[in-house]
Amino acid sequence: MTAVVSLVEHAPAREFPLPDVVGRALAVSKILREAAPDAHEPGMWRLRAGSNVGAVAVAVPGGETVTVRIIPKVPVSRLFFLLGYSRDPRGWRDGTVDVAEHTELLPVLAHAVERQTDRALRRGLLQGYRSVEESSFVVRGRIREAEQIRRRFGMSLPVEVAYDEFTTDIAENRILRAAVDRLLLLPGVPQAVRTRLMHQRARLADMTPVVRGQAIPAWWPTRLNTRYHQALHLAEVVLDGSSAEHLPGGLRIDGFLFDMNRVYEDFVCAALREAMQSYGGRSVLQAKDMHMDESDSVRLQPDFVWYTHSGAPGIVADAKYKVGKRRGYPNEDLYQMLAYCTALGLPEGHLVYAKGNAPHTSHRVRRAGTVLHQHALDLDQQPELLLAEVQALARRMVGSPAIGVS
Structure with missing residues (x-):
């Protein structure tokens, strides 16, 4: 069973019926400005949102999942303008994010990421050179002599080599896949958008996944990756705002939050x-x-x-x-x-x-x-x-x- 708690950024506190374990998890996580049990009515929790906006799901092992949605005071379209302008002042003035279909933050973000990813990939996956260091039975590129001596102790094969490979498994495509993967795990993504995201995920299936906790691959805007710029900026927004936290007792908090400050x-x-x-x-x-x-x-x-x-x-x-x-x-x-x-x-x-x-x-x-x-x-x-x-x-x-x- 899934319960939904809706709050408004910096609005007065409200009371909701919550399992104590979920209430305590929200208090420890500092997601909300206030999360405290009601002194007179057991099972009721007083919740108040601060500057964080977005959605998080608190999953109880073998029990229900509580989704907390925090609505920003500014319109979602305005929030997207603030985010986009901060990342690319010249590229976001034309209102490239359509928010007409959705009114909540996460559905809008998921819709925008899917649309921009589709536009970026419409002419095929971008290719580029990637530096590769590996052990090989075929000499390719240059031999890493120091590594060969350290790891092989004089053996002739395999050979430690380094070379540049022309491939689709580059930073730009890896970032898009990471954002799509992340959105597919988040609560509140509409089914229709989720289906389209699955289609984009299939197009990016051969990309090396970005492991949780690993740094986002670095990319630089160039003439060659111009068609990817908007999608990459949105993907970075997703990866910056998403978070997952494991708490004692098997609790898991997973979601997507922006700090309006x-x-x-x-x-x-x-x-x-x-x-x-x-x-x-x-x-x-x-x-x-x-x-x-x-x-x-x-x-x-x-x-x-x-x-x-x-x-x-x-x-x-x-x-x-x-x-x-x-x-x-x-x-x-x-x-x-x-x-x-x-x-x-x-x-x-x-x-x-x-x-x-x-x-x-x-x-x-x-x-x-x-x-x-x-x-x-x-x-x-x-x-x-x-x-x-x-x-x-x-x-x-x-x-x-x-x-x-x-």
Whole structure:
């Protein structure tokens, strides 16, 4: 038997009848913001979703499977735009993901992956060269002399060789197969989509599977694999968001989740980088080599830093997937941005929220004079308008007196 629990991202907590073993598994896994038993009614659990959206299935050995679906607050089409733009700003502006047939996240994703995979494979499997190292009774390519001595102790056969093989078993096809395999295991994929995915799986049957826990094969966009680009970007979304976890007692949690904090953060950084290109300079995302103190013991990592032509830092920004409360935004965000500005020697810093009570507000820090700006982006608007809003935000940042670029 399968039970379904439906929650909405960051919505108030609700109570559901659940086996205690499932409730405890959800609490341990940290998938939800809150999972606690009801103090007065046995068998009832209080569940509240946080920033994770998607679907997971908790399987009890010999018992029922509970599927937890977490619906994002933003429309599914908008979520796909945010995801796609973050990975390929130029390739996702034309709305290549059709979401008309489905309204939930996982069915939409599965449908999109199947459609794009079909388009990629319509002209046949892509072929390319793959480096192979193996033991062979026929000399092919070059002999790996060090390996031959280490493994064969002077024997002439077999020979340790290395060569480049022209094959379909390349990274691009392996990634597509891994994504299709993963979707076929996830809960909530409609049967019609599952049938079409099985067809794509048959086309990719000869590809070496990507073992769970193994790194996703690396690929690079080229002229030769252009027809694969959209399918590969979607496949990476699937592989990044999917997860499986084994818990004590034989419990298994299997599903697909997005952290909306990361989705929004990646979008803002990618969109700001695109918007800043016309001003020259250099944009750095998730700057790592930054510290607050002179002894480099307190690490800082702002989401976005723009450097001027001279190499000096000019803009620092942080994306926050938070909704402004009635009394304003969280104060701790301001403290964090002040640390960034101080470490970079900047007179201004920018916090970019997903939604707020006002499009812009600012605070001047006493004695320091540092100005901390708080901006709000409206994710409910069409992609073109959202990108225009980011462009306007970039102009405001660049046009500040501290930078002096008009």
